[in-house]
Amino acid sequence: MSEAQAQMSEDDADLAAAAGGASIRTAVVTTGGDYSSPYPDQVLENVLENVLIFLTSRRDRNAVSLVCKSWYRAEALTRSEIYIGNCYSVSPRRAAERFRRVRSVVLKGKPRFADFSLMPPDWGAHFAPWVIEMAEAYRGLEKLYLKRMNVTDDDLAVMARSFGNFRELVLVCCEGFGTAGLAVVASKCRQLRVFDLIEAEVSDDDEVDWLSCFPESGTCLESLIFDCVEFPINFDALENLVARSRSLKKLRVNRFVNLEQLHRLMILAPQLTDLGTGSFSPQDHPIDQEPDLVSAFTACRSLVSLSGFRETVPDYLPAVYPVCANITSLNFSYANITADELKPVIRNCHKLQIFWVLDSVRDEGLQAVAATCKDLRELRVFPIDATEDNVGPVSDVGLQAISEGCKKLESILYFCQQMTNAAVISMSNNCPDLVVFRLCIIGRYRPDHSTGEPMDEGFGAIVKNCKKLTRLAVSGLLTDKAFSYIGQYGKLVRTLSFAFAGDSDLGLKYVLEGCSKLEKLEIRDCPFGDSALRSGLHHYHNMRFLWMSTCRVTRQGCREIAQQIPRVIVEVFRWNQILEEGEKSDLVDTLYLYRSLEGPRADAPKFVNIL
Amino acid sequence: MNFEETELRLGLPGNISKLKSNIVNSGATNVNGKRGFAEAANVDLKLNLVSSKGDGEIVDQAAESEEIKNLLGGAGSTDSVVKPPAKAQVVGWPPVRSSYRKNIISLQKAATKKGDEENEKVMSSPMGATFVKVSLDGAPYLRKVDLKMYKSYQELSDALGNMFNSFTIGNCGSQGMMDFMNESRLMDLLNNSDYVPTYEDKDGDWMLVGDVPWEMFVGSCKRLRIMKGAEAIGLAPRAMEKCKNRT
Numbered sequence: 057m058s059e060a061q062a063q064m065s066e067d068d069a070d071l072a073a074a075a076g077g078a079s080i081r082t083a084v085v086t087t088g089g090d091y092s093s094p095y096p097d098q099v100l101e102n103v104l105e106n107v108l109i110f111l112t113s114r115r116d117r118n119a120v121s122l123v124c125k126s127w128y129r130a131e132a133l134t135r136s137e138i139y140i141g142n143c144y145s146v147s148p149r150r151a152a153e154r155f156r157r158v159r160s161v162v163l164k165g166k167p168r169f170a171d172f173s174l175m176p177p178d179w180g181a182h183f184a185p186w187v188i189e190m191a192e193a194y195r196g197l198e199k200l201y202l203k204r205m206n207v208t209d210d211d212l213a214v215m216a217r218s219f220g221n222f223r224e225l226v227l228v229c230c231e232g233f234g235t236a237g238l239a240v241v242a243s244k245c246r247q248l249r250v251f252d253l254i255e256a257e258v259s260d261d262d263e264v265d266w267l268s269c270f271p272e273s274g275t276c277l278e279s280l281i282f283d284c285v286e287f288p289i290n291f292d293a294l295e296n297l298v299a300r301s302r303s304l305k306k307l308r309v310n311r312f313v314n315l316e317q318l319h320r321l322m323i324l325a326p327q328l329t330d331l332g333t334g335s336f337s338p339q340d341h342p343i344d345q346e347p348d349l350v351s352a353f354t355a356c357r358s359l360v361s362l363s364g365f366r367e368t369v370p371d372y373l374p375a376v377y378p379v380c381a382n383i384t385s386l387n388f389s390y391a392n393i394t395a396d397e398l399k400p401v402i403r404n405c406h407k408l409q410i411f412w413v414l415d416s417v418r419d420e421g422l423q424a425v426a427a428t429c430k431d432l433r434e435l436r437v438f439p440i441d442a443t444e445d446n447v448g449p450v451s452d453v454g455l456q457a458i459s460e461g462c463k464k465l466e467s468i469l470y471f472c473q474q475m476t477n478a479a480v481i482s483m484s485n486n487c488p489d490l491v492v493f494r495l496c497i498i499g500r501y502r503p504d505h506s507t508g509e510p511m512d513e514g515f516g517a518i519v520k521n522c523k524k525l526t527r528l529a530v531s532g533l534l535t536d537k538a539f540s541y542i543g544q545y546g547k548l549v550r551t552l553s554f555a556f557a558g559d560s561d562l563g564l565k566y567v568l569e570g571c572s573k574l575e576k577l578e579i580r581d582c583p584f585g586d587s588a589l590r591s592g593l594h595h596y597h598n599m600r601f602l603w604m605s606t607c608r609v610t611r612q613g614c615r616e617i618a619q620q621i622p623r624v625i626v627e628v629f630r631w632n633q634i635l636e637e638g639e640k641s642d643l644v645d646t647l648y649l650y651r652s653l654e655g656p657r658a659d660a661p662k663f664v665n666i667l
Numbered sequence: 668m669n670f671e672e673t674e675l676r677l678g679l680p681g682n683i684s685k686l687k688s689n690i691v692n693s694g695a696t697n698v699n700g701k702r703g704f705a706e707a708a709n710v711d712l713k714l715n716l717v718s719s720k721g722d723g724e725i726v727d728q729a730a731e732s733e734e735i736k737n738l739l740g741g742a743g744s745t746d747s748v749v750k751p752p753a754k755a756q757v758v759g760w761p762p763v764r765s766s767y768r769k770n771i772i773s774l775q776k777a778a779t780k781k782g783d784e785e786n787e788k789v790m791s792s793p794m795g796a797t798f799v800k801v802s803l804d805g806a807p808y809l810r811k812v813d814l815k816m817y818k819s820y821q822e823l824s825d826a827l828g829n830m831f832n833s834f835t836i837g838n839c840g841s842q843g844m845m846d847f848m849n850e851s852r853l854m855d856l857l858n859n860s861d862y863v864p865t866y867e868d869k870d871g872d873w874m875l876v877g878d879v880p881w882e883m884f885v886g887s888c889k890r891l892r893i894m895k896g897a898e899a900i901g902l903a904p905r906a907m908e909k910c911k912n913r914t
Contacts, residue, residue: 172759229764255764284766311770366770390770414771440771442761471761498761555760580759 101130108134133157140164141600143181143205144625145652148189160199160224161190167603167648168553169578170204171229174605174646176629178661183207183230191218199224199250206230209237209262216244224250234259238266246271249303252281260287267293272300279306283332283364288312298324305358308332311366314339319347326355333364336372336391349375363387363412370397380404387412389438395421403428412436415450415471422454426461433464439471444499448473452480452505459483467492474505475532480514484521493518494529500556503533510534516541519549526573529553539563543570551576564588568595578603586613589647593617596624601650610642611667617649618667625652626667627660801827801891803862814885820877827864827893866891 108131111117121131137160138151152158165181183205190197197219207230215222222245227233235258241251267290270277275297282289289312298304298321305328307321313334322331338346349372353359359379368391381404388398389412398413398421405411408429413421415437422437435458437450450472456479458465465487475497483490495515503510511532519525519542526548530538534557542549543566550573558564564584567574568591577599585608596602596617611628618626627648656666797814810830817823864876868887876884876891 169759169762171764172762173765174759255766257766286766389767438767438771439761439763442763442768442771471763496761500757500760553762555762 101126104130105134112137114139136160137162137199142650142652143186144654144657145600145650147654148186150653152189152193156193157196158194159196160201161186161194161197162201162203163205164203165206166204167576167578167601168204169580169603169605174580176661176663179629179664180657180659180661181205182659183211183232187211187214187218191215195219196221198222199226201226201228202230203228204230206232207237208232209234209240212237213240216240219245221247223247226250226252226254227256228254229256231257234262235264235266236262239264239269242266242269243271247276249276250279251277252279253284254281255284258285258287265290265293267297270297270301275301276303277301278303279330280304281306281308281332283308283310283334283366285310291317295320295324301325304328306330306361308363309334311335311364315349315369315372316347319349319352322349322352322356326352327358328356329358330361330385331356331359331364333362335367336365337367337369338372350378354378357382359383361385361410365391368393370394373397373401376401377404382407384408385410388417389414389436392416392440394418395424399424405429406431408432410434412438414438414440415448416440418449419451419454419457422450423457423461426457429462431464432458432462434467435462435465436469437471439498442471442498445473446499448498452476452478455479456482459486463487464489466490469494469496469529471496471498473497473499474502475511475514476506477504477509477511477514477517478506480511481517484514484517488522489524490518490522491524492527493522493525494527494553495531496529497532500531501533510538512538512541516545519545523548525549527551530557531555532557535559536563536566539566540570543567546571548573550574552578554579554582556581558582558584561585561588561591565591568592574598575600577601579607580605582607584608586610586616589613589617593620596621596649597651599651601648603646603648605646607647609644609647611644612642614644614647614649615667623651623653625650625656628665628667629663630665797885797888799866799888799890801830801893803893804895812891814888819881820884824864827891862893862895864891864893 104127108117108120111120111134114135114137117131117135121128132154133156135155136158138155138158139162140146140151141164143163143165163183163186165183166175166179169175170179181204183202191214195218198221200215200222201224205227207227212233215225225241225245225248238253238258241248277297280297280301289310291313294309294313295317298307304325307325307328308330309318309321309332311334313321315334315336315338317339318334318336322328353375356379360383362376362379362383362385365388370393373393377400380401383405384407386405386408387410392414393416395417398417402408402421402424405428409431411425411429411432411434413425413436417424425432425435437454439448441448450470452472452475455470455472455475458468459479459482463486465483466489468483468490469492472495475495480495483493497511504514511530511534515528515530515534515538519528525546528542528546528549528551530542530553536559539558539562542552546552546567547570549571552567552571552574554577561584563582564579565588567577568588572595574595575598580603582604584604589604589609590613592602614626614628618624627650628644628646629648630645660666798811799814801810801812803810812823812826812830814823817826865873866876866884866888867873867890869889873892879887
């Protein structure tokens, strides 16, 4: 279902007419003329508004807004959370004009490949124009969720100043701000309940002790997450903060908090449901005797989520045994532990649903997971060594074990050096609930290591057998056949990632012609060119974006697309190639294409060409 | 001097010197070695290795210089898989967030420091790169090498030799870079050859290359400078001291 903003374009012109229509209607009512039509409409609108308040799903709301103008209006007035998947698809002004009573905003900026250094810095996704507009239009704003946006300290200051009832700030993969910005939020947002920094890049240039800036008398904090902060914090201030935040349920500290300090925090907050354990290693020169971590963990009866373990000393892992039976989410993705160190922990985690781990645990560790965690829904296995190699610590053996043990699996992200079609097919058969399947064979173009065949059949089985699949990332040696399977069976797929795959334009054509629900397509280093690009012309306005880097698309090809579809912005960058004089290349480095109600953005940097 | 050979190219010393960022290259080559904005620790190589099922054309035809070794092995090979060379780094691959990788690198270092044998078994290849600047007296610009790419002084010597081959002005001739693997030849070499490799260690002192075991060198070398022999005389006494202490 296309996003709200698509409908806006069609109805924008109507909005003005509707406004005019409404006033005519009221005029009719007051003069006591023919009133058979307006009353039922008005009543219906009131009823609708009261009903719609309960409708939270944005896709449902988008459907509602398409019924007729009156429903469109009612929906616009009752939508309290707006979700903007691409900050450039709509301007802040336009959003604020349609949705006037918004209390929560989700705003996403850069596409995902920006996380992997494929996007030049200063590309855009600035929060500033949004916060300025919202400061005027949404004074009652309570929640803000930003992902991959560029947020400055000034933006945070405007935010803190403008929203008196502000409650929740979640910044995911954002950058551009520092401790000064955090300090302003901490001190000014007195109603703050959620303050989450997730994988954000926070600069320490200002060296402001932001943890000391929270209200002295006590806070309403329920969630404080700062495990991504890469510099030391004032621990005494943190301890004091935890002591005076009686509602605190989630606390994830960074790696500059050692075991002794963690112990002190846990004593103060046994009510925690979610704990990020920091470094999980003792301080360098322990003064006192070892803290009684086991008691501290035992006291946390409500703990269901554990993470951190940034510099784990495995000797201390047994301290978590008391909570294993209850935890549903465990993040060991920074813990460099072996299978033997994992086993005693995992064998108690019967209720585990979400598990993130480093491949240091090897296939053996994954087998242990498969043996115990029958309720597992999400698994992520990260590589400790990301260089391409022949053999790695996890392989098809681990994947096979997981597929046999964890039949309720819904989401998997698996990094490995080699894989077999058989294991992938096995997973497709054993785990019918799979919604997200992301397999990253680090060795590029690697075939099935036991048969030498391409990985086509494995991925084909996934799209064929996993009927609920909406997100797929492929890797390994793949021919156009794999793409034909995806196009043929991936009818519900919304997000696709391709890298170093495919033989020819046909591959991309199969996908663009077959996957009717496709919304996000990210491609790098595949041999797809203009002809393939053209085959998606019918569909681009239904997508959030298309990213193609280091493929065979030419400037001319991109220009054609830009000319043929209105309301789709075609950005082309050339940022790592400097041509010699007289050298001509028509090939484009990166193509980033997205639908938008606005024209080309004004804040594009020099290396971006908007066609 | 062949100026094309002195063109600044970014690449692994002795391996590739030309970057391509498109699989089929119709003339666009990255001749300027300017890096993109990849982090300092990553060499910004975009190696596009095609399984030549669709297209046999792999190499840029304009690659003329001897310096450029074709990374892809036989051009136009019809083998189904072209394996990337070990340890080649491709920007943004695998798709792990760079901040996460930085954390994992320091995690590995901490683990090996603690001397945990088991951990060392798990991590078979050292992760992370150790890039140091290499300057050659008289050369117009510096290079950077990843010391972790080499296992011995000999390998480094060869690589540096290849890298700066075209720069040797004057009568370096066949001696080129000194063979600094053999410590006992230090004094002889100092007297004979024109160029002497030196390095700045963690303490900020300038030392002669070749004194300490290779692993120790990799751990303590901060930058390399290949000096004209005459200037290196001042370092000789220190080297002699160390030689004396050894024997």
